Amino acid sequence: MSLALKQHHAPSRQPAGRAARRAAPLDVLRLPVVGRFLRWRHSRLALQIPMLLVGAVMIAHAFWGPQLAPKNLAALLTWVHFRGLVVLVVLLAGNLFCMACPFLLPRELARRLFSPRWRWPRALRNKWPAIALFVGVLFLYELFDLWSEPWWTGVMIVGYFAAATVVDALFRNASFCKYVCPVGQFNFLSSAMAPLEVAVRDQEVCTGCRTKDCIRGTRAAGPVGKAPRSTTPSGSLPIVQRGCELALFQPRKVDNLDCTFCLDCVYACPHDNVGILARLPAEQLAREGPRSGVGPIERRFDFTVLAAVFTFGALLNAFAMTSPVYVLEQWIAAVTGLRVEWPILAGIFVVALVLEPALLMGAAALWTRRAARTAQSVPAIVKRFARSLVPIGFGVWLAHYGFHFFTGFLTVVPVTQNAVLQSLGSPLLGEPMWQLGGLPENIVYPMEIGFLLLGLIGSWMVAWAIAGQLAPLRTARAFWPWAAVHALLFVSAVWIMSQPMDMRGTFLGG
Amino acid sequence: MLRSLILLPCVCVGSVLTAGCGSADRQASDVQVDIALDPSPPVVGDAQVTLRLTGADGKRLDGAEVRLEGNMNHAGMKPSFANLRETEPGRYAGTLEFTMGGDWFILVTATLPDGRRIEHKTDVPGVDAS
Numbered sequence: 001m002s003l004a005l006k007q008h009h010a011p012s013r014q015p016a017g018r019a020a021r022r023a024a025p026l027d028v029l030r031l032p033v034v035g036r037f038l039r040w041r042h043s044r045l046a047l048q049i050p051m052l053l054v055g056a057v058m059i060a061h062a063f064w065g066p067q068l069a070p071k072n073l074a075a076l077l078t079w080v081h082f083r084g085l086v087v088l089v090v091l092l093a094g095n096l097f098c099m100a101c102p103f104l105l106p107r108e109l110a111r112r113l114f115s116p117r118w119r120w121p122r123a124l125r126n127k128w129p130a131i132a133l134f135v136g137v138l139f140l141y142e143l144f145d146l147w148s149e150p151w152w153t154g155v156m157i158v159g160y161f162a163a164a165t166v167v168d169a170l171f172r173n174a175s176f177c178k179y180v181c182p183v184g185q186f187n188f189l190s191s192a193m194a195p196l197e198v199a200v201r202d203q204e205v206c207t208g209c210r211t212k213d214c215i216r217g218t219r220a221a222g223p224v225g226k227a228p229r230s231t232t233p234s235g236s237l238p239i240v241q242r243g244c245e246l247a248l249f250q251p252r253k254v255d256n257l258d259c260t261f262c263l264d265c266v267y268a269c270p271h272d273n274v275g276i277l278a279r280l281p282a283e284q285l286a287r288e289g290p291r292s293g294v295g296p297i298e299r300r301f302d303f304t305v306l307a308a309v310f311t312f313g314a315l316l317n318a319f320a321m322t323s324p325v326y327v328l329e330q331w332i333a334a335v336t337g338l339r340v341e342w343p344i345l346a347g348i349f350v351v352a353l354v355l356e357p358a359l360l361m362g363a364a365a366l367w368t369r370r371a372a373r374t375a376q377s378v379p380a381i382v383k384r385f386a387r388s389l390v391p392i393g394f395g396v397w398l399a400h401y402g403f404h405f406f407t408g409f410l411t412v413v414p415v416t417q418n419a420v421l422q423s424l425g426s427p428l429l430g431e432p433m434w435q436l437g438g439l440p441e442n443i444v445y446p447m448e449i450g451f452l453l454l455g456l457i458g459s460w461m462v463a464w465a466i467a468g469q470l471a472p473l474r475t476a477r478a479f480w481p482w483a484a485v486h487a488l489l490f491v492s493a494v495w496i497m498s499q500p501m502d503m504r505g506t507f508l509g510g
Numbered sequence: 511m512l513r514s515l516i517l518l519p520c521v522c523v524g525s526v527l528t529a530g531c532g533s534a535d536r537q538a539s540d541v542q543v544d545i546a547l548d549p550s551p552p553v554v555g556d557a558q559v560t561l562r563l564t565g566a567d568g569k570r571l572d573g574a575e576v577r578l579e580g581n582m583n584h585a586g587m588k589p590s591f592a593n594l595r596e597t598e599p600g601r602y603a604g605t606l607e608f609t610m611g612g613d614w615f616i617l618v619t620a621t622l623p624d625g626r627r628i629e630h631k632t633d634v635p636g637v638d639a640s
Contacts, residue, residue: 068615068631069585080586148583148613323611323639408586415585434579437588500554500639502611 026278028196029266038276041241041267047100055102055157061419062154072150074157076408076415079147084405086183087190087398094196094276095187098177098260103164107176110169120175127185127302131309134182135353138313142320143345174245177260184260186397189310191256192387193281193394193458198259198266198274199250205273206251214250214265214274217243241268244293250274252292255284282458285387286465297387301379304386308357311393315492316352318400322499360485361386367481372471374478384470385482388463392486395455396493399448403497406444410436448497452490459486540566543618543630553638554608561594561602563620563628570600573623580606580634583613611639 029035037043054077062074069075086097146152160183167176177184200206211218218241244250244265246258253259266274288298297303319325325348332344365381368374374381414432421427438444460483467478541563548558559578563571573596580590590609594602608614614634621627 068581068617069583070581070587070589072585076585079584145583147585326636404584404586408588411586411588434589434591438586500611502639 027201028276028278030275038263039266044099044262045105048102048105051100051102052105055161059154059157062150062157065150065419066422067150069148069150070411071415071418072153073412073415073419074153075147075150076412078153078157080404080408081412083401084409086187087394087401088405090187090190090194090394091398092195094194095191095256095259095261098184098187099262101177101260103161103181104168104177106161106165107168110165114169116168116170116172118171120171120173120179124179126179126300127306129180130182130185131302131306133180134185134306135309135313135349137182138317139345139349141317143342173247174260174262178246178258185306186310188257188259189306189390190394190397191259192285192390194256195278195281196276197256197279197284198261198263199253199277199279201273201275201277203251205271209271209273211270212249213241213243213268213270215243215247216268217241217264218268218270243268247293249292252290254287254291254294257291257294257297282391282462285390285462286469288384288466288469298384299380301383304383307386307389307393308361309353311389311396311489312353312357314393314396314400315489315496316349318396318493318496319352321400321501322496323502324499326502360488364481364485368467368470368478371481372467372474372478374471376470381470385463385466388459388466388482388486389489391458391462392452392455392489392493395452395458396489398451398455399493399497402451403441403444403448405438406447407438407441409438411438445497449494452493452497456486456490459489541571541620541622541626541628543620543628543632545616545618545632547634551636551638552608552614552634554611556605556607559592559594559604559606559616561618563600563602571622572596572599574602574620574628576602576604576618576620578604578606579617579619580608580614581617582610583615608634608637611637613637 027035029039037046040046058074058077061072065072065074069079089096140146144152146156163180164176167180168174217239219237220240221237242264245262246260248259248265250265250269261276263276266276288296290296328348329341329344332347333339336344338344361382362378365378365385368381368385369376369378376384413436414434417427417429417432420429421432460479463482463486464475464479467482468475471478542565544562544564546560548560561576561578563574563576565571576594576596578590578592578594580592581587587610590607592604592606594604597603606616614637616632616634618630618632619627620630
């Protein structure tokens with residue numbers, strides 16, 4: 001790993017890792033069955049339709065099913081299975097949820113009716129809207145106890161469908177995915193830890209490419225021997241296969257950031273030069289320099305905040321499911337005299353998502369600046385090292401969501417049986433087997449610790465590589481402050497995971 | 511092919527939406543259900559449950575089959591079950607296990623000797639995990 005990361009330090013026009021990638025033994029698109037399926041142009045649609053079907057059943061059950069979360073498919077599948085599977089699939093493969101995202105199907109239909117005319121506003125071409133929505137969802141989740149509210153979970157799902165449809169019916173390209181979708185941002189950051197990446201097979205083929213279909217899209221061929229008849233206002237032939245709508249130009253694309261695994265680039269490439277290639281997870285996080293469609297993330301403050309919110313939000317979301325959070329809320333209520341939850345919760349959010357990251361990252365950057373004797377400013381150092389938070393943040397999400405998934409994955413069986421029984425009045429799938437649950441907690445707990453350890457090691461490796469880029473002669477000195485921050489986050493996460501689960505929706509026992 | 515792929519989910523969802531949700535059971539809505547837990551407030555582990563069924567006329571309802579189902583508010587948790595036995599006319603008792611701290615609710619299903627069924631939900635907030 002460290003050797004691979006060090007290769008990135010060498011100045012090169014070629015994105016780092018390309019040489020190694022060329023020799024990568026695994027290209028999923030060349031596998032016998034899976035590869036053939038994914039190379040099929042309608043494979044995404046074939047994955048989206050079952051997801052849409054599941055989504056429709058969830059919506060129906062949210063509004064017309066039992067309003068008891070443990071017996072409702074919307075609550076169960078959203079808060080246990082979907083969240084758990086997203087992080088596990090990212091860990092084992094990649095951003096397959098975005099690939100199979102059902103929210104985009106209504107969008108595709110809407111686009112047949114309304115051709116999007118506008119470009120996404122320049123002022124919002126960043127991660128701020130998605131950060132605000134991400135924090136908003138976390139806040140509302142805690143405030144309104146969404147995990148126990150099937151009806152509101154259904155409203156959220158419908159709202160998601162509506163937002164994706166409206167945004168992408170009005171604005172060109174994949175504006176919703178790139179700038180709005182909070183789940184997408186979560187998946188983009190998480191999939192920095194994925195073992196697979198949509199990437200170019202041979203860089204030299206791209207050098208000789210004249211059409212750049214992977215980004216521009218493939219245009220219809222004109223009739224042989226005749227001048228092509230234009231059907232677009234610009235006078236060009238219509239696009240029959242779109243290129244990347246997230247502005248990721250394959251030869252210069254780095255990592256999975258902003259990549260939805262839609263495979264449009266795969267289908268558009270006339271040279272069959274784009275694959276789904278195996279790679280070292282987190283390897284590309286350490287890379288500095290421009291990234292197609294994203295820019296240099298080590299200079300983007302919105303990415304710094306996104307990484308911080310992703311990581312500290314993971315701790316906060318897990319902490320909110322344990323006993324001490326209620327002791328804390330009651331203490332704040334006693335001290336302040338407040339009797340409503342939202343200001344207390346808002347205070348906890350400000351401390352956890354603003355003050356704590358600012359203090360820890362600022363202190364680490366100051367320490368790094370002095371220890372490594374670098375001329376870089378503290379904010380610049382913070383921005384460079386923010387990426388190193390992503391692996392430990394992902395480890396915390398994995399441990400938390402993995403806990404719910406592994407301890408409850410079989411509950412989908414009796415809940416589905418019960419839904420069929422209640423809907424049809426007949427036990428077509430058998431009587432509900434309520435005794436089914438999942439793995440015992442004493443088996444899941446070591447797995448949680450393992451996920452956290454993986455995250456810690458990943459963060460340390462990325463931080464070491466960044467420290468080497470910042471201070472080649474004082475790498476260790478630049479590294480230790482951030483290693484301490486990661487260790488602190490790890491210890492905090494282990495403490496949280498060791499607390500008894502206490503899933504309350506009530507405030508002050510009310 | 512593609513058209514049928516799109517039509518399939520529409521048909522399936524339509525089936526779910528148009529399916530009936532009713533039950534043929536006779537429900538008794540005029541029965542009062544009182545539940546007491548020991549310890550109170552409850553903690554993680556076994557709790558002694560005492561339940562009293564009273565009719566609209568104030569008389570205790572005896573001879574019922576009473577079953578409890580304890581669930582957490584959060585999805586994905588295995589429920590706890592208990593069958594209560596009648597300890598005196600109209601009074602039923604048993605043990606229900608709270609497996610985790612947090613907000614629970616108890617679903618009571620009682621079948622009266624005349625065949626009427628009672629379904630009742632009682633919230634049990636803040637089962638102590640410590």
